[in-house]
Amino acid sequence: MKSIIIGADIVPTAPNAHLFEAADTTALLGEELRDILASADYRIFNLEVPLSDIREPILKTGPNLSASAACVAGYKAMGIDLLCLANNHTLDQGKAAFADTVRVLDEAGIAHVGGGLTEEEVRAPHVFELGGVKFGVINFCEHEFSWFADYGIGANGFDPLYSLDEVSALKEQCDYVIALYHGGREHYRYPSPELRRICRRIAEKGADLVICQHTHCVGAGESWAGAEIIYGQGNMIFTKEGVADCWDTSFIVKLTVEDGKVRAEYIPIERTELGTKLSSDPSILGGFEERSREITEEGFVENKYLELVESLGETVRNHLSYFADAHIPFTKHGAGARNLINCAPHRELLVTYLTEIHGLK
Numbered sequence: 406m407k408s409i410i411i412g413a414d415i416v417p418t419a420p421n422a423h424l425f426e427a428a429d430t431t432a433l434l435g436e437e438l439r440d441i442l443a444s445a446d447y448r449i450f451n452l453e454v455p456l457s458d459i460r461e462p463i464l465k466t467g468p469n470l471s472a473s474a475a476c477v478a479g480y481k482a483m484g485i486d487l488l489c490l491a492n493n494h495t496l497d498q499g500k501a502a503f504a505d506t507v508r509v510l511d512e513a514g515i516a517h518v519g520g521g522l523t524e525e526e527v528r529a530p531h532v533f534e535l536g537g538v539k540f541g542v543i544n545f546c547e548h549e550f551s552w553f554a555d556y557g558i559g560a561n562g563f564d565p566l567y568s569l570d571e572v573s574a575l576k577e578q579c580d581y582v583i584a585l586y587h588g589g590r591e592h593y594r595y596p597s598p599e600l601r602r603i604c605r606r607i608a609e610k611g612a613d614l615v616i617c618q619h620t621h622c623v624g625a626g627e628s629w630a631g632a633e634i635i636y637g638q639g640n641m642i643f644t645k646e647g648v649a650d651c652w653d654t655s656f657i658v659k660l661t662v663e664d665g666k667v668r669a670e671y672i673p674i675e676r677t678e679l680g681t682k683l684s685s686d687p688s689i690l691g692g693f694e695e696r697s698r699e700i701t702e703e704g705f706v707e708n709k710y711l712e713l714v715e716s717l718g719e720t721v722r723n724h725l726s727y728f729a730d731a732h733i734p735f736t737k738h739g740a741g742a743r744n745l746i747n748c749a750p751h752r753e754l755l756v757t758y759l760t761e762i763h764g765l766k
Contacts, residue, residue, distance in 0.1 A: 407536035409660040410445040411583070412641035413618040414453040414492075417472040417479065420644050421679045425472070425479030433479060433642060435682035438674060442483055445659070447535055449542065450641055451587065451618050452480075452488040452517070454497070455506045461499035465550040466741045469497040474505065477513045487531055490520025491546040491560040492587040492619070500558045519544025519561045519585070520553070527553045527561045530575050536662035541579035543572060543612075546587035547619070548747040550740075563588070563603070569610045576611030581667050584612035589620045589637060590713070590750045592649045594696055596625065596636040597710050599753045601700075608632035614669065616658065622651030623689060625696035633669055636700075642680045652676060654689045714757045721758045724751070 417425040424432045430439050442448055454470040456477050462469035480488065488510060496503050503520070510517050518531040531542040545563040546552075552562035563586065576582050584607050589600050596604065596617075604615045608630040615634045617624070624637025639655025656671045673689035674681050700706050714721070727742040745751045759765045 407446045407662040408444070409447040409449065409535065409540070409662070410442055411585075411616065411658040411660070412448075412450045413616075413638050413655065414451050414621070414640045414643050415480065416454045416470060416494075416640075416643045416645075417476040418644050421642070422472060422476060424679060425476035428478040428482035430479065430482045433680035434483070435677070435680075437683040438681065439483075441657075441659075441672065441683065445484075447487070447533065448483065448485045449487045449583075449585075450480075450483075450485055450489070451492060451585070452490055452506075452510075453492055453494050453643065455495070455502040456480075456509050457498060457502040457505035459498055459502040459505055461501060463496055463499055463550065464737070464740050465497070466737060466744055467493070467550075470494045471498050471502075474509045477509050477515070480515060481513050485515055486533075487516045487518060487542065489544040489585050489587070489618070490517050491544040491551075491562075491585075492519075493546060493549040493551055495520055495546075495551040495560040496556060496558075497550075500556060503558060518542055519546070519587075520559060522558055524553060527559070528567075528571065530571070532575075532579060537665055538581055538662050538667060539579045541575040541582045542585065543568075543575055543582065544585045544587070547749045549744060565603075565606070569606060572607055572610040572612055580665075582612045582614070584615045586615060586617050587619045588749060589617045589624070590754070591620055592622055592651055593620060593713060594622055594624045594637065594651065594692075595700060595709050596706060597750065597753055598707055599749060600636065601706055603749075604634045604636070605629045608634060613667070614658075614660075622649070623654055623656060623693050625693060625700050627697060627700060638671075639674075640676070640681075641674075644676070644679060654684065654686065655681070656689060656693070710757065711761055714754060714762060717754065718758070718762070721754060724755065 521527045545561045551560040553559045620637035673684040675684035727738045
């Protein structure tokens with residue numbers, strides 16, 4: 406029997422960067438979770454930060470994350486085999502820092518997918534064999550300050566004109582396709598109507614497992630077209646002050662490979678002062694299962710999303726004010742206005758607010 410571990414965002418921050426640099430996986434993971442990772446045959450996580458000593462922050466809304474190149478020692482010590490680069494923080498410290506990150510990973514012997522220095526690298530899936538099963542991993546993200554198409558370097562953006570066909574092509578080559586989609590509404594535990602349409606379509610095009618890794622919280626899941634879809638699994642390690650309570654709990658996905666069959670199970674984890682650890686809290690997976698049941702109800706996803714939009718009315722109005730200054734180049738408001746148009750969850754929020762709340766159809 407072979408196994409694969411899939412986890413979400415890993416970001417060294419001020420409280421634990423020294424532990425990454427010292428490769429102290431016991432302090433970062435606790436003994437039980439450390440041993441679970443060590444016992445797996447393959448480990449896949451999301452690299453949510455540049456690993457570089459270059460600091461050239463780009464103009465964007467939201468934080469510009471950074472971590473030293475030396476932090477790669479922690480990732481290496483965790484035994485990580487594959488890191489996903491398609492996310493909204495890939496280019497936080499500019500093109501040079503991203504190119505340096507790729508170099509750092511290559512020198513550490515850690516494979517990567519969903520980003521690169523050329524279009525061919527960016528769009529290439531990652532393929533490996535385990536237990537007699539050929540796996541294909543494809544990684545893409547929403548349009549938020551990191552796309553190769555905008556910068557000529559960076560992340561693999563999800564473009565339905567190309568990405569869905571790439572999923573189908575990968576399925577023709579592989580027995581089992583893992584699609585890692587960095588998207589969704591942060592801190593929201595349910596899929597929006599648009600996110601559900603996207604993920605279901607990815608499943609219909611051949612993915613066997615679809616995981617959304619952007620919301621920083623445990624969401625819900627469903628079976629669709631023979632695939633398992635996870636709408637948010639939370640963070641792996643992202644220690645940060647002043648965040649929502651939903652950051653405290655997460656889960657990792659364990660794929661067990663036996664006799665040519667692949668079975669998924671979920672392992673709950675919880676945030677610690679310096680990292681994360683195995684959790685015995687039954688509400689983590691219990692809540693996931695309940696929300697998974699709720700989204701099967703007719704109209705639930707649409708109605709729940711309308712409740713969210715109504716609750717964020719003031720936020721939406723503040724966002725609309727960005728457009729007043731959008732003509733001024735090189736400003737946060739200009740970057741914010743562009744992001745509201747480009748990024749799928751922000752655009753969906755605005756459109757739903759205007760059409761469903763104010764009736765501008």
